[in-house]
Amino acid sequence: MTIIYRKLRTISGLIIRSFFFPLNFILFTLIILISKIKLIRVGKIKSDWLGEFVIRSEIYVHEKKRFYSNSLDFLIINKYISNKFFYKKLKSKIRVYPTIFLDTLYLIDFFSKYFPSLDKHKAFRNDQQRDTLRVLDKEPVFFDISVKEKDKGEQILKNIIKKDFKGIVLFCVRNKDYNHKYFNDRDWRYLNYRDYSFEDFLPAAEFLANKNYIVLRMGKFNSSKLNFHNKNIIDYSTSSWRSDFMDYYLGYKSSFCISTQTGMDCFARLFRKPFGTIVNPIEDIFYFQKNWNHIFGFINEIDKDKILKLDDVISNKLHLLSTLETIDESKYRLIKNKKDEILDLVEEVCNSHEKQNNIKNEDRKLEKLFWNKFLKNKLTKKKITQSGMDDQLEINANICLKFLEKNKHLF
Numbered sequence: 001m002t003i004i005y006r007k008l009r010t011i012s013g014l015i016i017r018s019f020f021f022p023l024n025f026i027l028f029t030l031i032i033l034i035s036k037i038k039l040i041r042v043g044k045i046k047s048d049w050l051g052e053f054v055i056r057s058e059i060y061v062h063e064k065k066r067f068y069s070n071s072l073d074f075l076i077i078n079k080y081i082s083n084k085f086f087y088k089k090l091k092s093k094i095r096v097y098p099t100i101f102l103d104t105l106y107l108i109d110f111f112s113k114y115f116p117s118l119d120k121h122k123a124f125r126n127d128q129q130r131d132t133l134r135v136l137d138k139e140p141v142f143f144d145i146s147v148k149e150k151d152k153g154e155q156i157l158k159n160i161i162k163k164d165f166k167g168i169v170l171f172c173v174r175n176k177d178y179n180h181k182y183f184n185d186r187d188w189r190y191l192n193y194r195d196y197s198f199e200d201f202l203p204a205a206e207f208l209a210n211k212n213y214i215v216l217r218m219g220k221f222n223s224s225k226l227n228f229h230n231k232n233i234i235d236y237s238t239s240s241w242r243s244d245f246m247d248y249y250l251g252y253k254s255s256f257c258i259s260t261q262t263g264m265d266c267f268a269r270l271f272r273k274p275f276g277t278i279v280n281p282i283e284d285i286f287y288f289q290k291n292w293n294h295i296f297g298f299i300n301e302i303d304k305d306k307i308l309k310l311d312d313v314i315s316n317k318l319h320l321l322s323t324l325e326t327i328d329e330s331k332y333r334l335i336k337n338k339k340d341e342i343l344d345l346v347e348e349v350c351n352s353h354e355k356q357n358n359i360k361n362e363d364r365k366l367e368k369l370f371w372n373k374f375l376k377n378k379l380t381k382k383k384i385t386q387s388g389m390d391d392q393l394e395i396n397a398n399i400c401l402k403f404l405e406k407n408k409h410l411f
Contacts (some may be wrong), residue, residue, distance in 0.1 A: 041074070257277065275289070
């Protein structure tokens with residue numbers, strides 16, 4: 001029945017799309033004709049992916065204000081809404097249009113391959129959620145929380161959690177469950193390298209819980225409920241009080257966030273919280289983001305049974321997303337970070353949050369070496385250019401010092 005329902009839904013979608021296509025073509029033509037008088041941009045709000053939905057929308061608002069204040073933008077929502085509370089908040093601040101107008105954007109995409117000047121009519125960039133123009137650190141939260149929303153969230157917490165905790169830390173650990181539940185018509189194996197077991201995060205969670213932080217395992221859906229011995233560690237993702245609203249509120253309420261760079265961390269990022277991030281590939285390090293600390297995995301060359309040094313990782317292009325997603329698993333294997341490295345990261349983020357870090361410049365020698373190689377091999381030829389702005393690359397983030405020290409033979 002599920003397959004039949006899917007096919008019927010696809011057919012009905014194609015019929016509706018065909019009916020509205022002439023209107024979309026007329027809109028596309030008008031956009032081109034009017035472009036000499038008024039810049040009109042079209043964008044698709046990727047509401048099915050929570051991270052892109054929230055962060056791209058926030059970044060879009062600030063970039064439009066800075067660089068495209070005179071453009072007329074049409075933002076079109078996608079079919080699936082990953083967080084209905086945020087969607088209501090978005091609609092209260094920005095005019096959005098229904099999915100039937102997406103073919104206007106697809107026409108722009110298609111013809112821009114032959115006429116690159118049409119790119120100016122796109123309201124979103126592919127890498128926009130990375131915030132390479134660094135607007136999040138420079139601007140206040142646009143989709144901010146209201147007093148009424150704060151009161152609502154506080155009341156829910158009072159009914160669930162004890163009152164005398166030091167803070168709340170969100171653990172956003174990606175696994176297969178969300179995609180398999182909501183998008184099970186696709187093959188997601190190419191993203192297996194991004195999946196982690198929460199068990200590897202337990203020592204770090206225990207460390208924080210013993211310091212009287214409330215640790216929440218985040219997620220919209222997890223297939224199995226985890227029971228923890230420490231009452232300060234809670235499987236929020238399978239709890240009765242998990243909701244789209246609380247996902248948003250907890251991003252505001254949290255002290256900091258530990259993440260494997262997955263969409264569920266977006267609300268902590270929206271509210272500019274400090275991050276401890278496990279990132280793969282190296283290309284995805286948010287080097288420009290303040291208050292972010294990173295660790296990453298290494299690559300094992302299977303034939304020689306050796307872990308590649310950083311220079312070899314880069315020379316084999318294994319620091320790139322495109323390579324890691326299509327990696328030859330008979331030749332290379334990603335070695336994910338172990339429990340002790342994750343604990344080191346969390347301790348460092350926590351100490352920074354509590355202002356207990358006594359790090360001197362000489363302690364950052366290995367980090368400087370890493371950033372020099374990072375820039376030299378990956379980014380020296382790239383500059384950020386937007387509407388006449390030309391910024392030199394700037395490193396704002398950190399790499400966990402204990403992680404660097406333990407792996408210094410690989411740098």
